[in-house]
Amino acid sequence: MNEMLEILGKNAVDAENILRNLSTNKKNQILRQAAEQLVKDTDKILAANAIDVQKGRENQMSEGLVDRLMLDAERIKGIGEGLRQVADLDDPIGEVLGMKKRPNGLLIGQKRVPLGVVGIIYEARPNVTADAFALCFKTGNAVILKGGSDAIHSNQAIVESIRKVLARNEVTEDAIALIQDTSRETASEFMKLNQYVDVLIPRGGKGLIQAVVNNSTIPVIETGTGNCHIYVDDSADLYMAADIVMNAKTQRVGVCNACESLLVHEQVKDVFLPVLAERLRQKHVQMRADEAARALIPDAVAATEEDWGREYLDYILSIKVVGSVDEAIAHINKYNTKHSEAIITNNYENAQRFLDEVDAAAVYVNASTRFTDGFEFGFGAEIGISTQKLHARGPMGLNALTTTKYIIYGNGQVR
Amino acid sequence: MNEMLEILGKNAVDAENILRNLSTNKKNQILRQAAEQLVKDTDKILAANAIDVQKGRENQMSEGLVDRLMLDAERIKGIGEGLRQVADLDDPIGEVLGMKKRPNGLLIGQKRVPLGVVGIIYEARPNVTADAFALCFKTGNAVILKGGSDAIHSNQAIVESIRKVLARNEVTEDAIALIQDTSRETASEFMKLNQYVDVLIPRGGKGLIQAVVNNSTIPVIETGTGNCHIYVDDSADLYMAADIVMNAKTQRVGVCNACESLLVHEQVKDVFLPVLAERLRQKHVQMRADEAARALIPDAVAATEEDWGREYLDYILSIKVVGSVDEAIAHINKYNTKHSEAIITNNYENAQRFLDEVDAAAVYVNASTRFTDGFEFGFGAEIGISTQKLHARGPMGLNALTTTKYIIYGNGQVR
Structure with a gap:
């Protein structure tokens, strides 16, 4: 087992034990501060992004891809705006769905809780870095990001900004982690990290999604093609x-x-x-x-x-x-x-x-x-559109990043 | 690709297109008739079971496993009783969850529908054959069963009884299929049949579950251990x-x-x-x-x-x-x-x-x-207890074998 991944996984699980019970107010405060911090760090992020863009051009990256990769002050503002929008959404965590009394007096209900540790595998789009963090953090999940090598410097700069805000708020920085090693082997090992990661979400083209579905032992939320x-x-x-x-x-x-x-x-x-x-x-x-x-x-x-x-x-x-x-x-x-x-x-x-x-x-x-779109359906956010049938189907809002646990109130019941 | 599996998969998908819209009355009628038929076929099933038991004893199967494998008239009656109990449960299919009107007039709701094709991998327990069919059929799913080689003759006899009832009711016999080849290679290939199978549920010990989680490209519902x-x-x-x-x-x-x-x-x-x-x-x-x-x-x-x-x-x-x-x-x-x-x-x-x-x-x-049990929680049935976080967590009743689709009523809306 890759030692670096092992450590990232353990840290994420530790983080999750803290994030699970973070108040909505605290989470929203951090998201809003992160939005500000990213704008404050514009120069640093653009400098890092320039390295990625230059490397991409040297490697004959297509202009379409360069456009997806390239940031400017306006785009960073937009990324910050995205974080603020997520802060404004209702927090689904903690809702209790339908408590029912059983004949023996047990009161049983389902409480909405975070999934735990979410892994995201994506391509050369630095905006996904902040976006995925916002959606996972709002729902009390720790996130481990595996971005493309083409955007590694940009991603590092964005993650650094966010971790600064977490540290300032005395919330574990491991709420977000970026896998620094962008090799294919590490990606494959990451997909087998089911001891620590509860769900893996690929965000990108068909090839990426297929590779994740075929190789992952972690449950995958598959966003698919539309004919x-x-x-x-x-x-x-x-x-x-x-x-x-x-x-x-x-x-x-x-x-x-x-x-x-x-x-x-x-x-x-x-x-x-x-x-x-x-x-x-x-x-x-x-x-x-x-x-x-x-x-x-x-x-x-x-x-x-x-x-x-x-x-x-x-x-x-x-x-x-x-x-x-x-x-x-x-x-x-x-x-x-x-x-x-x-x-x-x-x-x-x-x-x-x-x-x-x-x-x-x-x-x-x-x-x-x-x-068919999370915003059009009124979810206020969209993780993607699931074309698989398990867990979530169709446009996925924040609820798709949650699970439930049964909570049971008794007064001494035995079988 | 294994040709036999390819055919089973295609037939199951065809069956699913019929089962999806079978009325609850029809499904219940078939489940009750199957209960009767199994009892009528007691002699045939016991003869098949005797072959499995004899082979098991020859292969030094432990007495505990022989006991799980062995059927008698009473146990077959019990299996039939199980089918009747599933017939008596409410049918979750077709329920529409919370329709909401969007500002543009679209009326959007979620309708509960079958998962599609369910794969079950299990060990030498012939009762699972009928039980898994009942739960899948009640929820409009086609089921492909991969039982252990130790129980193959018993499983064949039970499946034959059930298919007879399906045929008599002019419902596709492919609602239930049993993989005849019990080799490990075929099991592995079955786990990669994600083109046709929507979900795979292992029912058995820790080793079986781990093998399925590690090898399946089909989404797995994992039932786990309890410390x-x-x-x-x-x-x-x-x-x-x-x-x-x-x-x-x-x-x-x-x-x-x-x-x-x-x-x-x-x-x-x-x-x-x-x-x-x-x-x-x-x-x-x-x-x-x-x-x-x-x-x-x-x-x-x-x-x-x-x-x-x-x-x-x-x-x-x-x-x-x-x-x-x-x-x-x-x-x-x-x-x-x-x-x-x-x-x-x-x-x-x-x-x-x-x-x-x-x-x-x-x-x-x-x-x-x-x-923590489907019956104690009031579900009337139990597929297993999920310890994973996606799709279903905790005791799983019939709802765990369903998904939803969005249904949208419009009057000409465009974006």
Whole structure:
């Protein structure tokens, strides 16, 4: 066992024993001071960030990645603003859910408590460092961060700022720890640290998430890809349908809740598809369609089997004509990634059947899939969108970083 | 990829698309018919079981294991009774938890739905075959079973009975599948079947659970060991304390919620320990104590560091004297397995602090740890007792075999 990880793990568990019972006021005070401190330390953080950016450029990092990596005074202010927003949220810790009296007089309830030690594995985005700390700290968890090597200096500077604030408030600095060794081997060993780490959350691309799922012995909260469908039923308000498809496809294309595939009932295809296609063309959306749809959209590319399963994250939409709501549901359950699915309909039975039978984290009637989002759902924060079924499914707010314990009040009961 | 597993996985996913929407009435009807069918098939099942038992004896299986493996008419009746009890439980599927209206008019709620495909890995206990099916089927899940090679013929016979009932009711037989190949390699490959299986539940000893946690890429629900403590505070009613310790230690010693370690406040040790020790002696409980306790219990063995972390599952109790509730909490958080912990006290502040600060699935004031149990908690069934923190913690009833999906009613909302 890697000695450094062993020490980090033990320290995090010790920290957790303190954080578990920190008052909400104290936690909020620290988050607000950390926001201030980061802004005060702008020069130091930018100097560290400059080293990372220079190294990245030397290593031919793409401009897109450099942009994600690069900080400026404005972005640091934004990071601080994020910490303040988390401070403003309600603290879920300590809530007791439904106490019930058993026949023998035992009073049993569930109390919301921190998960314990949260591990975060992420790529070259220094803002995640502060963001992950804020969400974990607010929920009484200790966090161990494993960022990418590309951002190591930036991450170190941010963590140092936060630890200064913890020390000043006489709260253990081990509430946040950064793994300094960014090698792949250490990452692998970190994923086996289930003796100390209660949950591992990968934040990044598909490759990173798959590596964590395949290698971790720690329970993982998996945030996944979104091959989201919109099904336009024969009873749909077609103006509404077109507006929703345009929004879900084009409002922001690189996100997991964007629409990637359109299913249209054959009864409305003739009226609907030519008009929609014209609007899609104006937004430069490439259409990949089955034969029936291509008869109405001459410039559409022929969709292949592979297209039905794709998350394009781009100005591309696959289009298929279906004969019934059953066919739509079966197609979606076959090809979707269990993220977000919508039906546009005015038929009561079809709406209910779609809600019941489509297997996904979020299922919509007459609304854009783009609403699958912690802020849109009213959580005030978002850890990510879970497409797995255990623990948390769909957009995850602060509650996803908590667990419960049973508390039982007795007066001498024995079995 | 093992072709047989691939087919089982695909069939289970297909089955799940049917089971998800089966009515509660239909599910209950099938469970009751399966109970009858198992009894009708008693001769066949006993003949199959006799082969397993004979093989077990030839392979020098211990009598304890043979007893777990062996069925008789009475035990088969009991298995059927278990199915009927599950039929009588409320169906959690379909419940909608808290719909809320967002400012934009979206109505968002969480609907309780099946997990999907559940994998169960277990040892030579044929009763688990029917039991696991009942719990999974009631919650709309397809189940893939991987039992031990020692019970393969018994398991096959039980599964065949159940599949007959499914077929007769025109519900897919793939609601239950048994992996026929009981090799270790197939078990390992099964644990990587995350494309098809949503959750894996090991049911058996520590070795089995560890193997699954270390090898599975499927999310695991881990049921763990219990090093449960009782702390007798200086303000405790000492008669109550002694009754609770006796119950938690001796009512049944081989179970995970039995008490393994006793902490006693130094202010009451002189009065409490000699009297308790006499009662423990009458039940032939070996005491392993620290120095302060041994001064009062001359026949106690000296406890070693290792004793504080042990789950004895036997007539053995470790005993330690502590100076304060703080010391008790720190000791418990250091050595416990996060299962069940109790304080016996009449001090309000100490009771609340113990409930808040002890990290465990179930924390008691003035009651026996033996109540940590799905039936005692009023769930009507028990999948196991989870000592992990994700998804489910503590005794797991039917809800632990469910997840939720967000359902969203809109009227044209876009972002």
